Amino acid sequence: MNQKASHLVLSLLFLFSSTAALSLPPAEQNAAYSVLETINPYVNWRDLYPDDLCISAPHGFLCDFFPIPSSCNSTSSNLTCTASSTSNHITELNFGYLSDYTSNPTCNFTSSNSTSLFALFSSFPFLRKLFFFNCFTSRSSYTALPPNLFSLLPSTLEDLVLINNPSLSGEIEMDASSLPLKRLVISGTAISGEIPLLPSTLQQLVLSRNSIYGQIPPSISRCTNLNILDLSYNRLTGSMPDQLTQLGNLIKLDLSFNRINGRIPDTVSGLKKLELLDLSFNQLTGGIPTGMGEMVGLKEVYLSWNRIGGQIPEIWEKMGGNLVGIGFSGLGLNGNIPASMGTYLKKLCFLALDNNLLEGPVPVQLRELESTANEVNLEKNQLHGPVPFSADFVVRLGSKLKLGGNRGLCQVGPTGSKKGSLEMLPECNATEVPRPVVISNFSSGEENGKEVLWVLVLLLGLLVV
Ligand SMILES: *[C@@H]1O[C@H](CO)[C@@H](O)[C@H](O)[C@H]1NC(C)=O
Ligand SMILES: *[C@@H]1O[C@H](CO)[C@@H](O)[C@H](O)[C@H]1NC(C)=O
Ligand SMILES: *[C@@H]1O[C@H](CO)[C@@H](O)[C@H](O)[C@H]1NC(C)=O
Numbered sequence: 001m002n003q004k005a006s007h008l009v010l011s012l013l014f015l016f017s018s019t020a021a022l023s024l025p026p027a028e029q030n031a032a033y034s035v036l037e038t039i040n041p042y043v044n045w046r047d048l049y050p051d052d053l054c055i056s057a058p059h060g061f062l063c064d065f066f067p068i069p070s071s072c073n074s075t076s077s078n079l080t081c082t083a084s085s086t087s088n089h090i091t092e093l094n095f096g097y098l099s100d101y102t103s104n105p106t107c108n109f110t111s112s113n114s115t116s117l118f119a120l121f122s123s124f125p126f127l128r129k130l131f132f133f134n135c136f137t138s139r140s141s142y143t144a145l146p147p148n149l150f151s152l153l154p155s156t157l158e159d160l161v162l163i164n165n166p167s168l169s170g171e172i173e174m175d176a177s178s179l180p181l182k183r184l185v186i187s188g189t190a191i192s193g194e195i196p197l198l199p200s201t202l203q204q205l206v207l208s209r210n211s212i213y214g215q216i217p218p219s220i221s222r223c224t225n226l227n228i229l230d231l232s233y234n235r236l237t238g239s240m241p242d243q244l245t246q247l248g249n250l251i252k253l254d255l256s257f258n259r260i261n262g263r264i265p266d267t268v269s270g271l272k273k274l275e276l277l278d279l280s281f282n283q284l285t286g287g288i289p290t291g292m293g294e295m296v297g298l299k300e301v302y303l304s305w306n307r308i309g310g311q312i313p314e315i316w317e318k319m320g321g322n323l324v325g326i327g328f329s330g331l332g333l334n335g336n337i338p339a340s341m342g343t344y345l346k347k348l349c350f351l352a353l354d355n356n357l358l359e360g361p362v363p364v365q366l367r368e369l370e371s372t373a374n375e376v377n378l379e380k381n382q383l384h385g386p387v388p389f390s391a392d393f394v395v396r397l398g399s400k401l402k403l404g405g406n407r408g409l410c411q412v413g414p415t416g417s418k419k420g421s422l423e424m425l426p427e428c429n430a431t432e433v434p435r436p437v438v439i440s441n442f443s444s445g446e447e448n449g450k451e452v453l454w455v456l457v458l459l460l461g462l463l464v465v
């Protein structure tokens, strides 16, 4: 036997031994078939995937090696050791239609009781992720979550993701703290119940678009690793607990579209890493906290449609540098628009201050927003005086510059140059113009056009003659 041949034999041997080591334990293989058959009994899964499911499985099945370390045991005088090896286990199960390119097993599960389905997952002692997308979608019947969901799932689970499952109903079990969850995402379901007791390992909690009720539990402060907290579009009541502001690693906090009342705690300033704060469409009161001015990482702040009231505070100097979006619509805000908003908001794209009780002039400093702003809404306030924006800006924004519903606003510049949102505004009186803005002459282009037209008519006339 030459060297090449022996090498081949060796590598074949290696391949054989490594595939042997790969094999999924029969209990897991059978449990996987049972899950598939439960989720969709109309597919013959055993014929479709007859081999080891870690080698050939539907999309969405993931396996991983787990080393079995060498272990030694000294009994009296003798030392006996077992060699280290690896074994293969299912670590991820993904179900439901995601896209044509990720054809996870399609679901056809219509039973109203999902207890036996979820109980099957305890047969995967290395499962880290369980994912259902567009899986429970029946229009005619609901499938209830098991009341003891978290107790049924394997104690290794880190990701539980249930997205767009409109026929999934039932209540969330009150205690999820026994699982080492990093991500708990339940979104777009008919699930109700209260926010459960959560494990401190959690990094993402998304419970948006369900029917979750009750209050945000103060115990949420255990989850110091949380960076995403999205509880939007539910029926949450009560106030924002102070403990919420101890979550110093939060990057996104979205509580919009609930019934949360009370004030925004001034300690919100503790959320130093927060980039998105959305509290819009709630019943918050008590003014915009000045503590917000310390939130230097904030990129977007949406408080619209609450009963917050008070004035717009002078909070922009430190926090203004990163802000791209401000939604302060329908808050019952009074007083003036601070000139500092123009001075410090260097990156602002979106500004909504509409449907408030703001009065006084639009500060000329807001003109500094022109280089970045794409949408400015000052509609339905009590603002007066000249609009400070340049004609170029007015034209660029078009209908995304909203100034209507302010009886006192007026425009400077010659008649005939009214464009976009300025069209409806009256001319400012001369005495009212502190800093006249030259608006370029739009009519000159039309005049030129007319001249060309006259020349054409003349030429035509000559031809006819
Ligand atoms: C070590 O060996 C003894 C006797 O065979 C056995 O009872 C014990 O469980 C072993 N310990 C470990 C850690 O394997
Ligand atoms: C230790 O190993 C020796 C040789 O393998 C064997 O004869 C002896 O019975 C062993 N003793 C114990 C306590 O297991
Ligand atoms: C789903 O189940 C129904 C019977 O309840 C069957 O008629 C249909 O073909 C199944 N759909 C798929 C995609 O398996």
Ligand SMILES: *[C@@H]1O[C@H](CO)[C@@H](O)[C@H](O)[C@H]1NC(C)=O
Pocket: 113, 114, 115, 116
């Ligand atoms: C759902 O099924 C489990 C067993 O599979 C059973 O113990 C439980 O009572 C059932 N729940 C309902 C509401 O029927």
Ligand SMILES: *[C@@H]1O[C@H](CO)[C@@H](O)[C@H](O)[C@H]1NC(C)=O
Pocket: 408, 409, 410, 426, 427, 428, 429, 432
């Ligand atoms: C301009 O002055 C006239 C007369 O003083 C007044 O009727 C009108 O309301 C003023 N226009 C604006 C926009 O303030």
Ligand SMILES: *[C@@H]1O[C@H](CO)[C@@H](O)[C@H](O)[C@H]1NC(C)=O
Pocket: 414, 441, 443, 444, 447
């Ligand atoms: C605007 O253009 C018209 C016609 O070309 C001209 O009569 C008028 O003086 C111009 N106005 C300004 C402010 O340039």
